[in-house]
Amino acid sequence: MGNFYLLVVDGLGVGAQEDAAEYGDESANTLVHVCEQTGCRLPNFQKLGLGNIVDLKTVAPNEAPLAATGKMREVSAGKDSTTGHWELAGLRLDRPFPTYPEGFPDEVIDSFCRQINVEKVLCNQPLSGTTAIAEFGAEHLQTGSPVVYTSADSVFQVAAHIEQVPLERLYEWCRLARNHVMVGQHGVGRVIARPFRGPPGAFERISEQRKDFSLSPPEHNVVYQLYRNGIKTYGIGKVIDLFAGEGFTQYRKTRANAEGISQMLSLMSAAEDSFVFVNLIDTDQIYGHRLDPDGYARSLQEIDRAIPAMANKIKDDDLLVITADHGNDPTAQSTDHSREFVPLLVFPGENAKRLNLGIRATFADVASSVAEYFGLEQNYPGSSFIKVK
Incomplete structure (x- = not known):
């Protein structure tokens, strides 16, 4: 085996989904709007192929990207962090969690x-x-x-x-x-x-x-499946809270993205045959909800600067997947999450089934890929995007 790193950049949407109008988000496009408004340059994300996923003003396409690229569609009802992370782990919600637009009864x-x-x-x-x-x-x-x-x-x-x-x-x-x-x-x-x-x-x-x-997630999720099969599972950032503390061998909470990146790099030096689930929250919590595109851009650049260090720590059998859980367009009038496609970057790209992964039908493709990577049963509502070892 090796290590599977799943890095979620919280709120990094790449364009409204087909059903976005049902959520009032038909004009949302987090990454495109941030790049347009701020001139944000992301040279290391560009090397991975971020500009191949969506047309960006300041991040060009790459003819030879280091990562396989695509985007994923959320099929669960809702657009919150719990729903997004649970679907990444293989859980599809047919009914959204309750909301209270007029306050609680x-x-x-x-x-x-x-x-x-x-x-x-x-x-x-x-x-x-x-x-x-x-x-x-x-x-x-x-x-x-x-x-x-x-x-x-x-x-x-x-x-x-x-x-x-x-x-x-x-x-x-x-x-x-x-x-x-x-x-x-x-x-x-x-x-x-x-x-x-x-x-x-x-x-x-x-x-x-x-x-x-x-809420405690149903046990039929890939994190719990790994844990039950004796595979070490690590959570960094708010991931542990979204899964009610269940299914993780160890977890490390963080106060900011800088700490989350540091914790991830430290763990990359020590982990063996493990699943590492990371959430970097600043893009969403500090900048998206507060309608601060400049801060959002700086946060993306902070992550971009860490990519070479992550790439240097990837061993031959390791895999790094970078994605998101929903959108959060800081240029919109609403301070809420947005119903958007999310990016999919798989590094190294040669470990994916093809370099252009297209539009994936569900976030649960990640769960199926994790299960295949560790040789476990793939009984999730998704399709693996990695090669069988």
């Missing part, structure tokens, strides 16, 4: 208040986190009532100031919400603890102490 809020023993919550609207904290943070400091909000994604988010609510209490509130409130018909993809600090007028979210409480 009284039955949910009342149940949450009973669980955590408070009289009321603040906000209960679909808002960006920074807006929710700015508008309700001062009242939270005065009353102790948590700030509860959602977004277009299937999330129940609880924000609290660390001087009013200690971190462990906030985490416990979210565990109670996950296990006793957001269940059944209200089983959202993620319950998220959002601590913040600072004085009124200058509140600041503490992203490195955010904590996600995901």
Whole structure:
């Protein structure tokens, strides 16, 4: 065997899918718009063949790309991180996780208040986190009532100031919400603890102490299959939260992409016959949701600069797949995820069945490829894009 590295650049879409209009995303094109608006150059991604996937203003096509290239279609219902990562692992969702465009119903809020023993919550609207904290943070400091909000994604988010609510209490509130409130018909993809600090007028979210409480995925996913068959599985970044901590031999949480890249490079020097699942979140969490194309471009360039080091650590039998979980167009008016195709780069390219992998029918092609790579049964709703060893 060797090592299979799956690197997810969070929110890196490459154009609206055919069904994007159903999600209000027919004009979304994250990578194209970022390159157009910022002049972002990505020389190492260009060597891999990123410009072969979609027509980019600043990343030219490559006649001899180092990677096999294509793009993938999401077939699961939804466009959130949990749905995208689960489909990459071979799980297809026929029904989306519930969303709450008008806020959570009284039955949910009342149940949450009973669980955590408070009289009321603040906000209960679909808002960006920074807006929710700015508008309700001062009242939270005065009353102790948590700030509860959602977004277009299937999330129940609880924000609290660390001087009013200690971190462990906030985490416990979210565990109670996950296990006793957001269940059944209200089983959202993620319950998220959002601590913040600072004085009124200058509140600041503490992203490195955010904590996600995901639904447990069905066991029929490739990560759990590998784990059950004695193959070492590593998670870097928020991956562990999206899979509710299940199926990983070890995991390493990160505070920023720089740390995620460093952790990945370190593991590449030590891993043997392992599956390494990495999420680099800054493109999505810091720049996509905040409509910051320049920051998004800088984040892509940070990853681009790391590609040579990754390539140098790839051993003869190793494989690196770079992709994404959804789009998040920072040039759009919406701060939400977008329903887009995602890029597919397979390095080294000679390990793929062909250099031009075309449009893949489902993200689950990744799960089928991982299973084939490790010689396991391929009973996922996808087709492998790698050569049989």
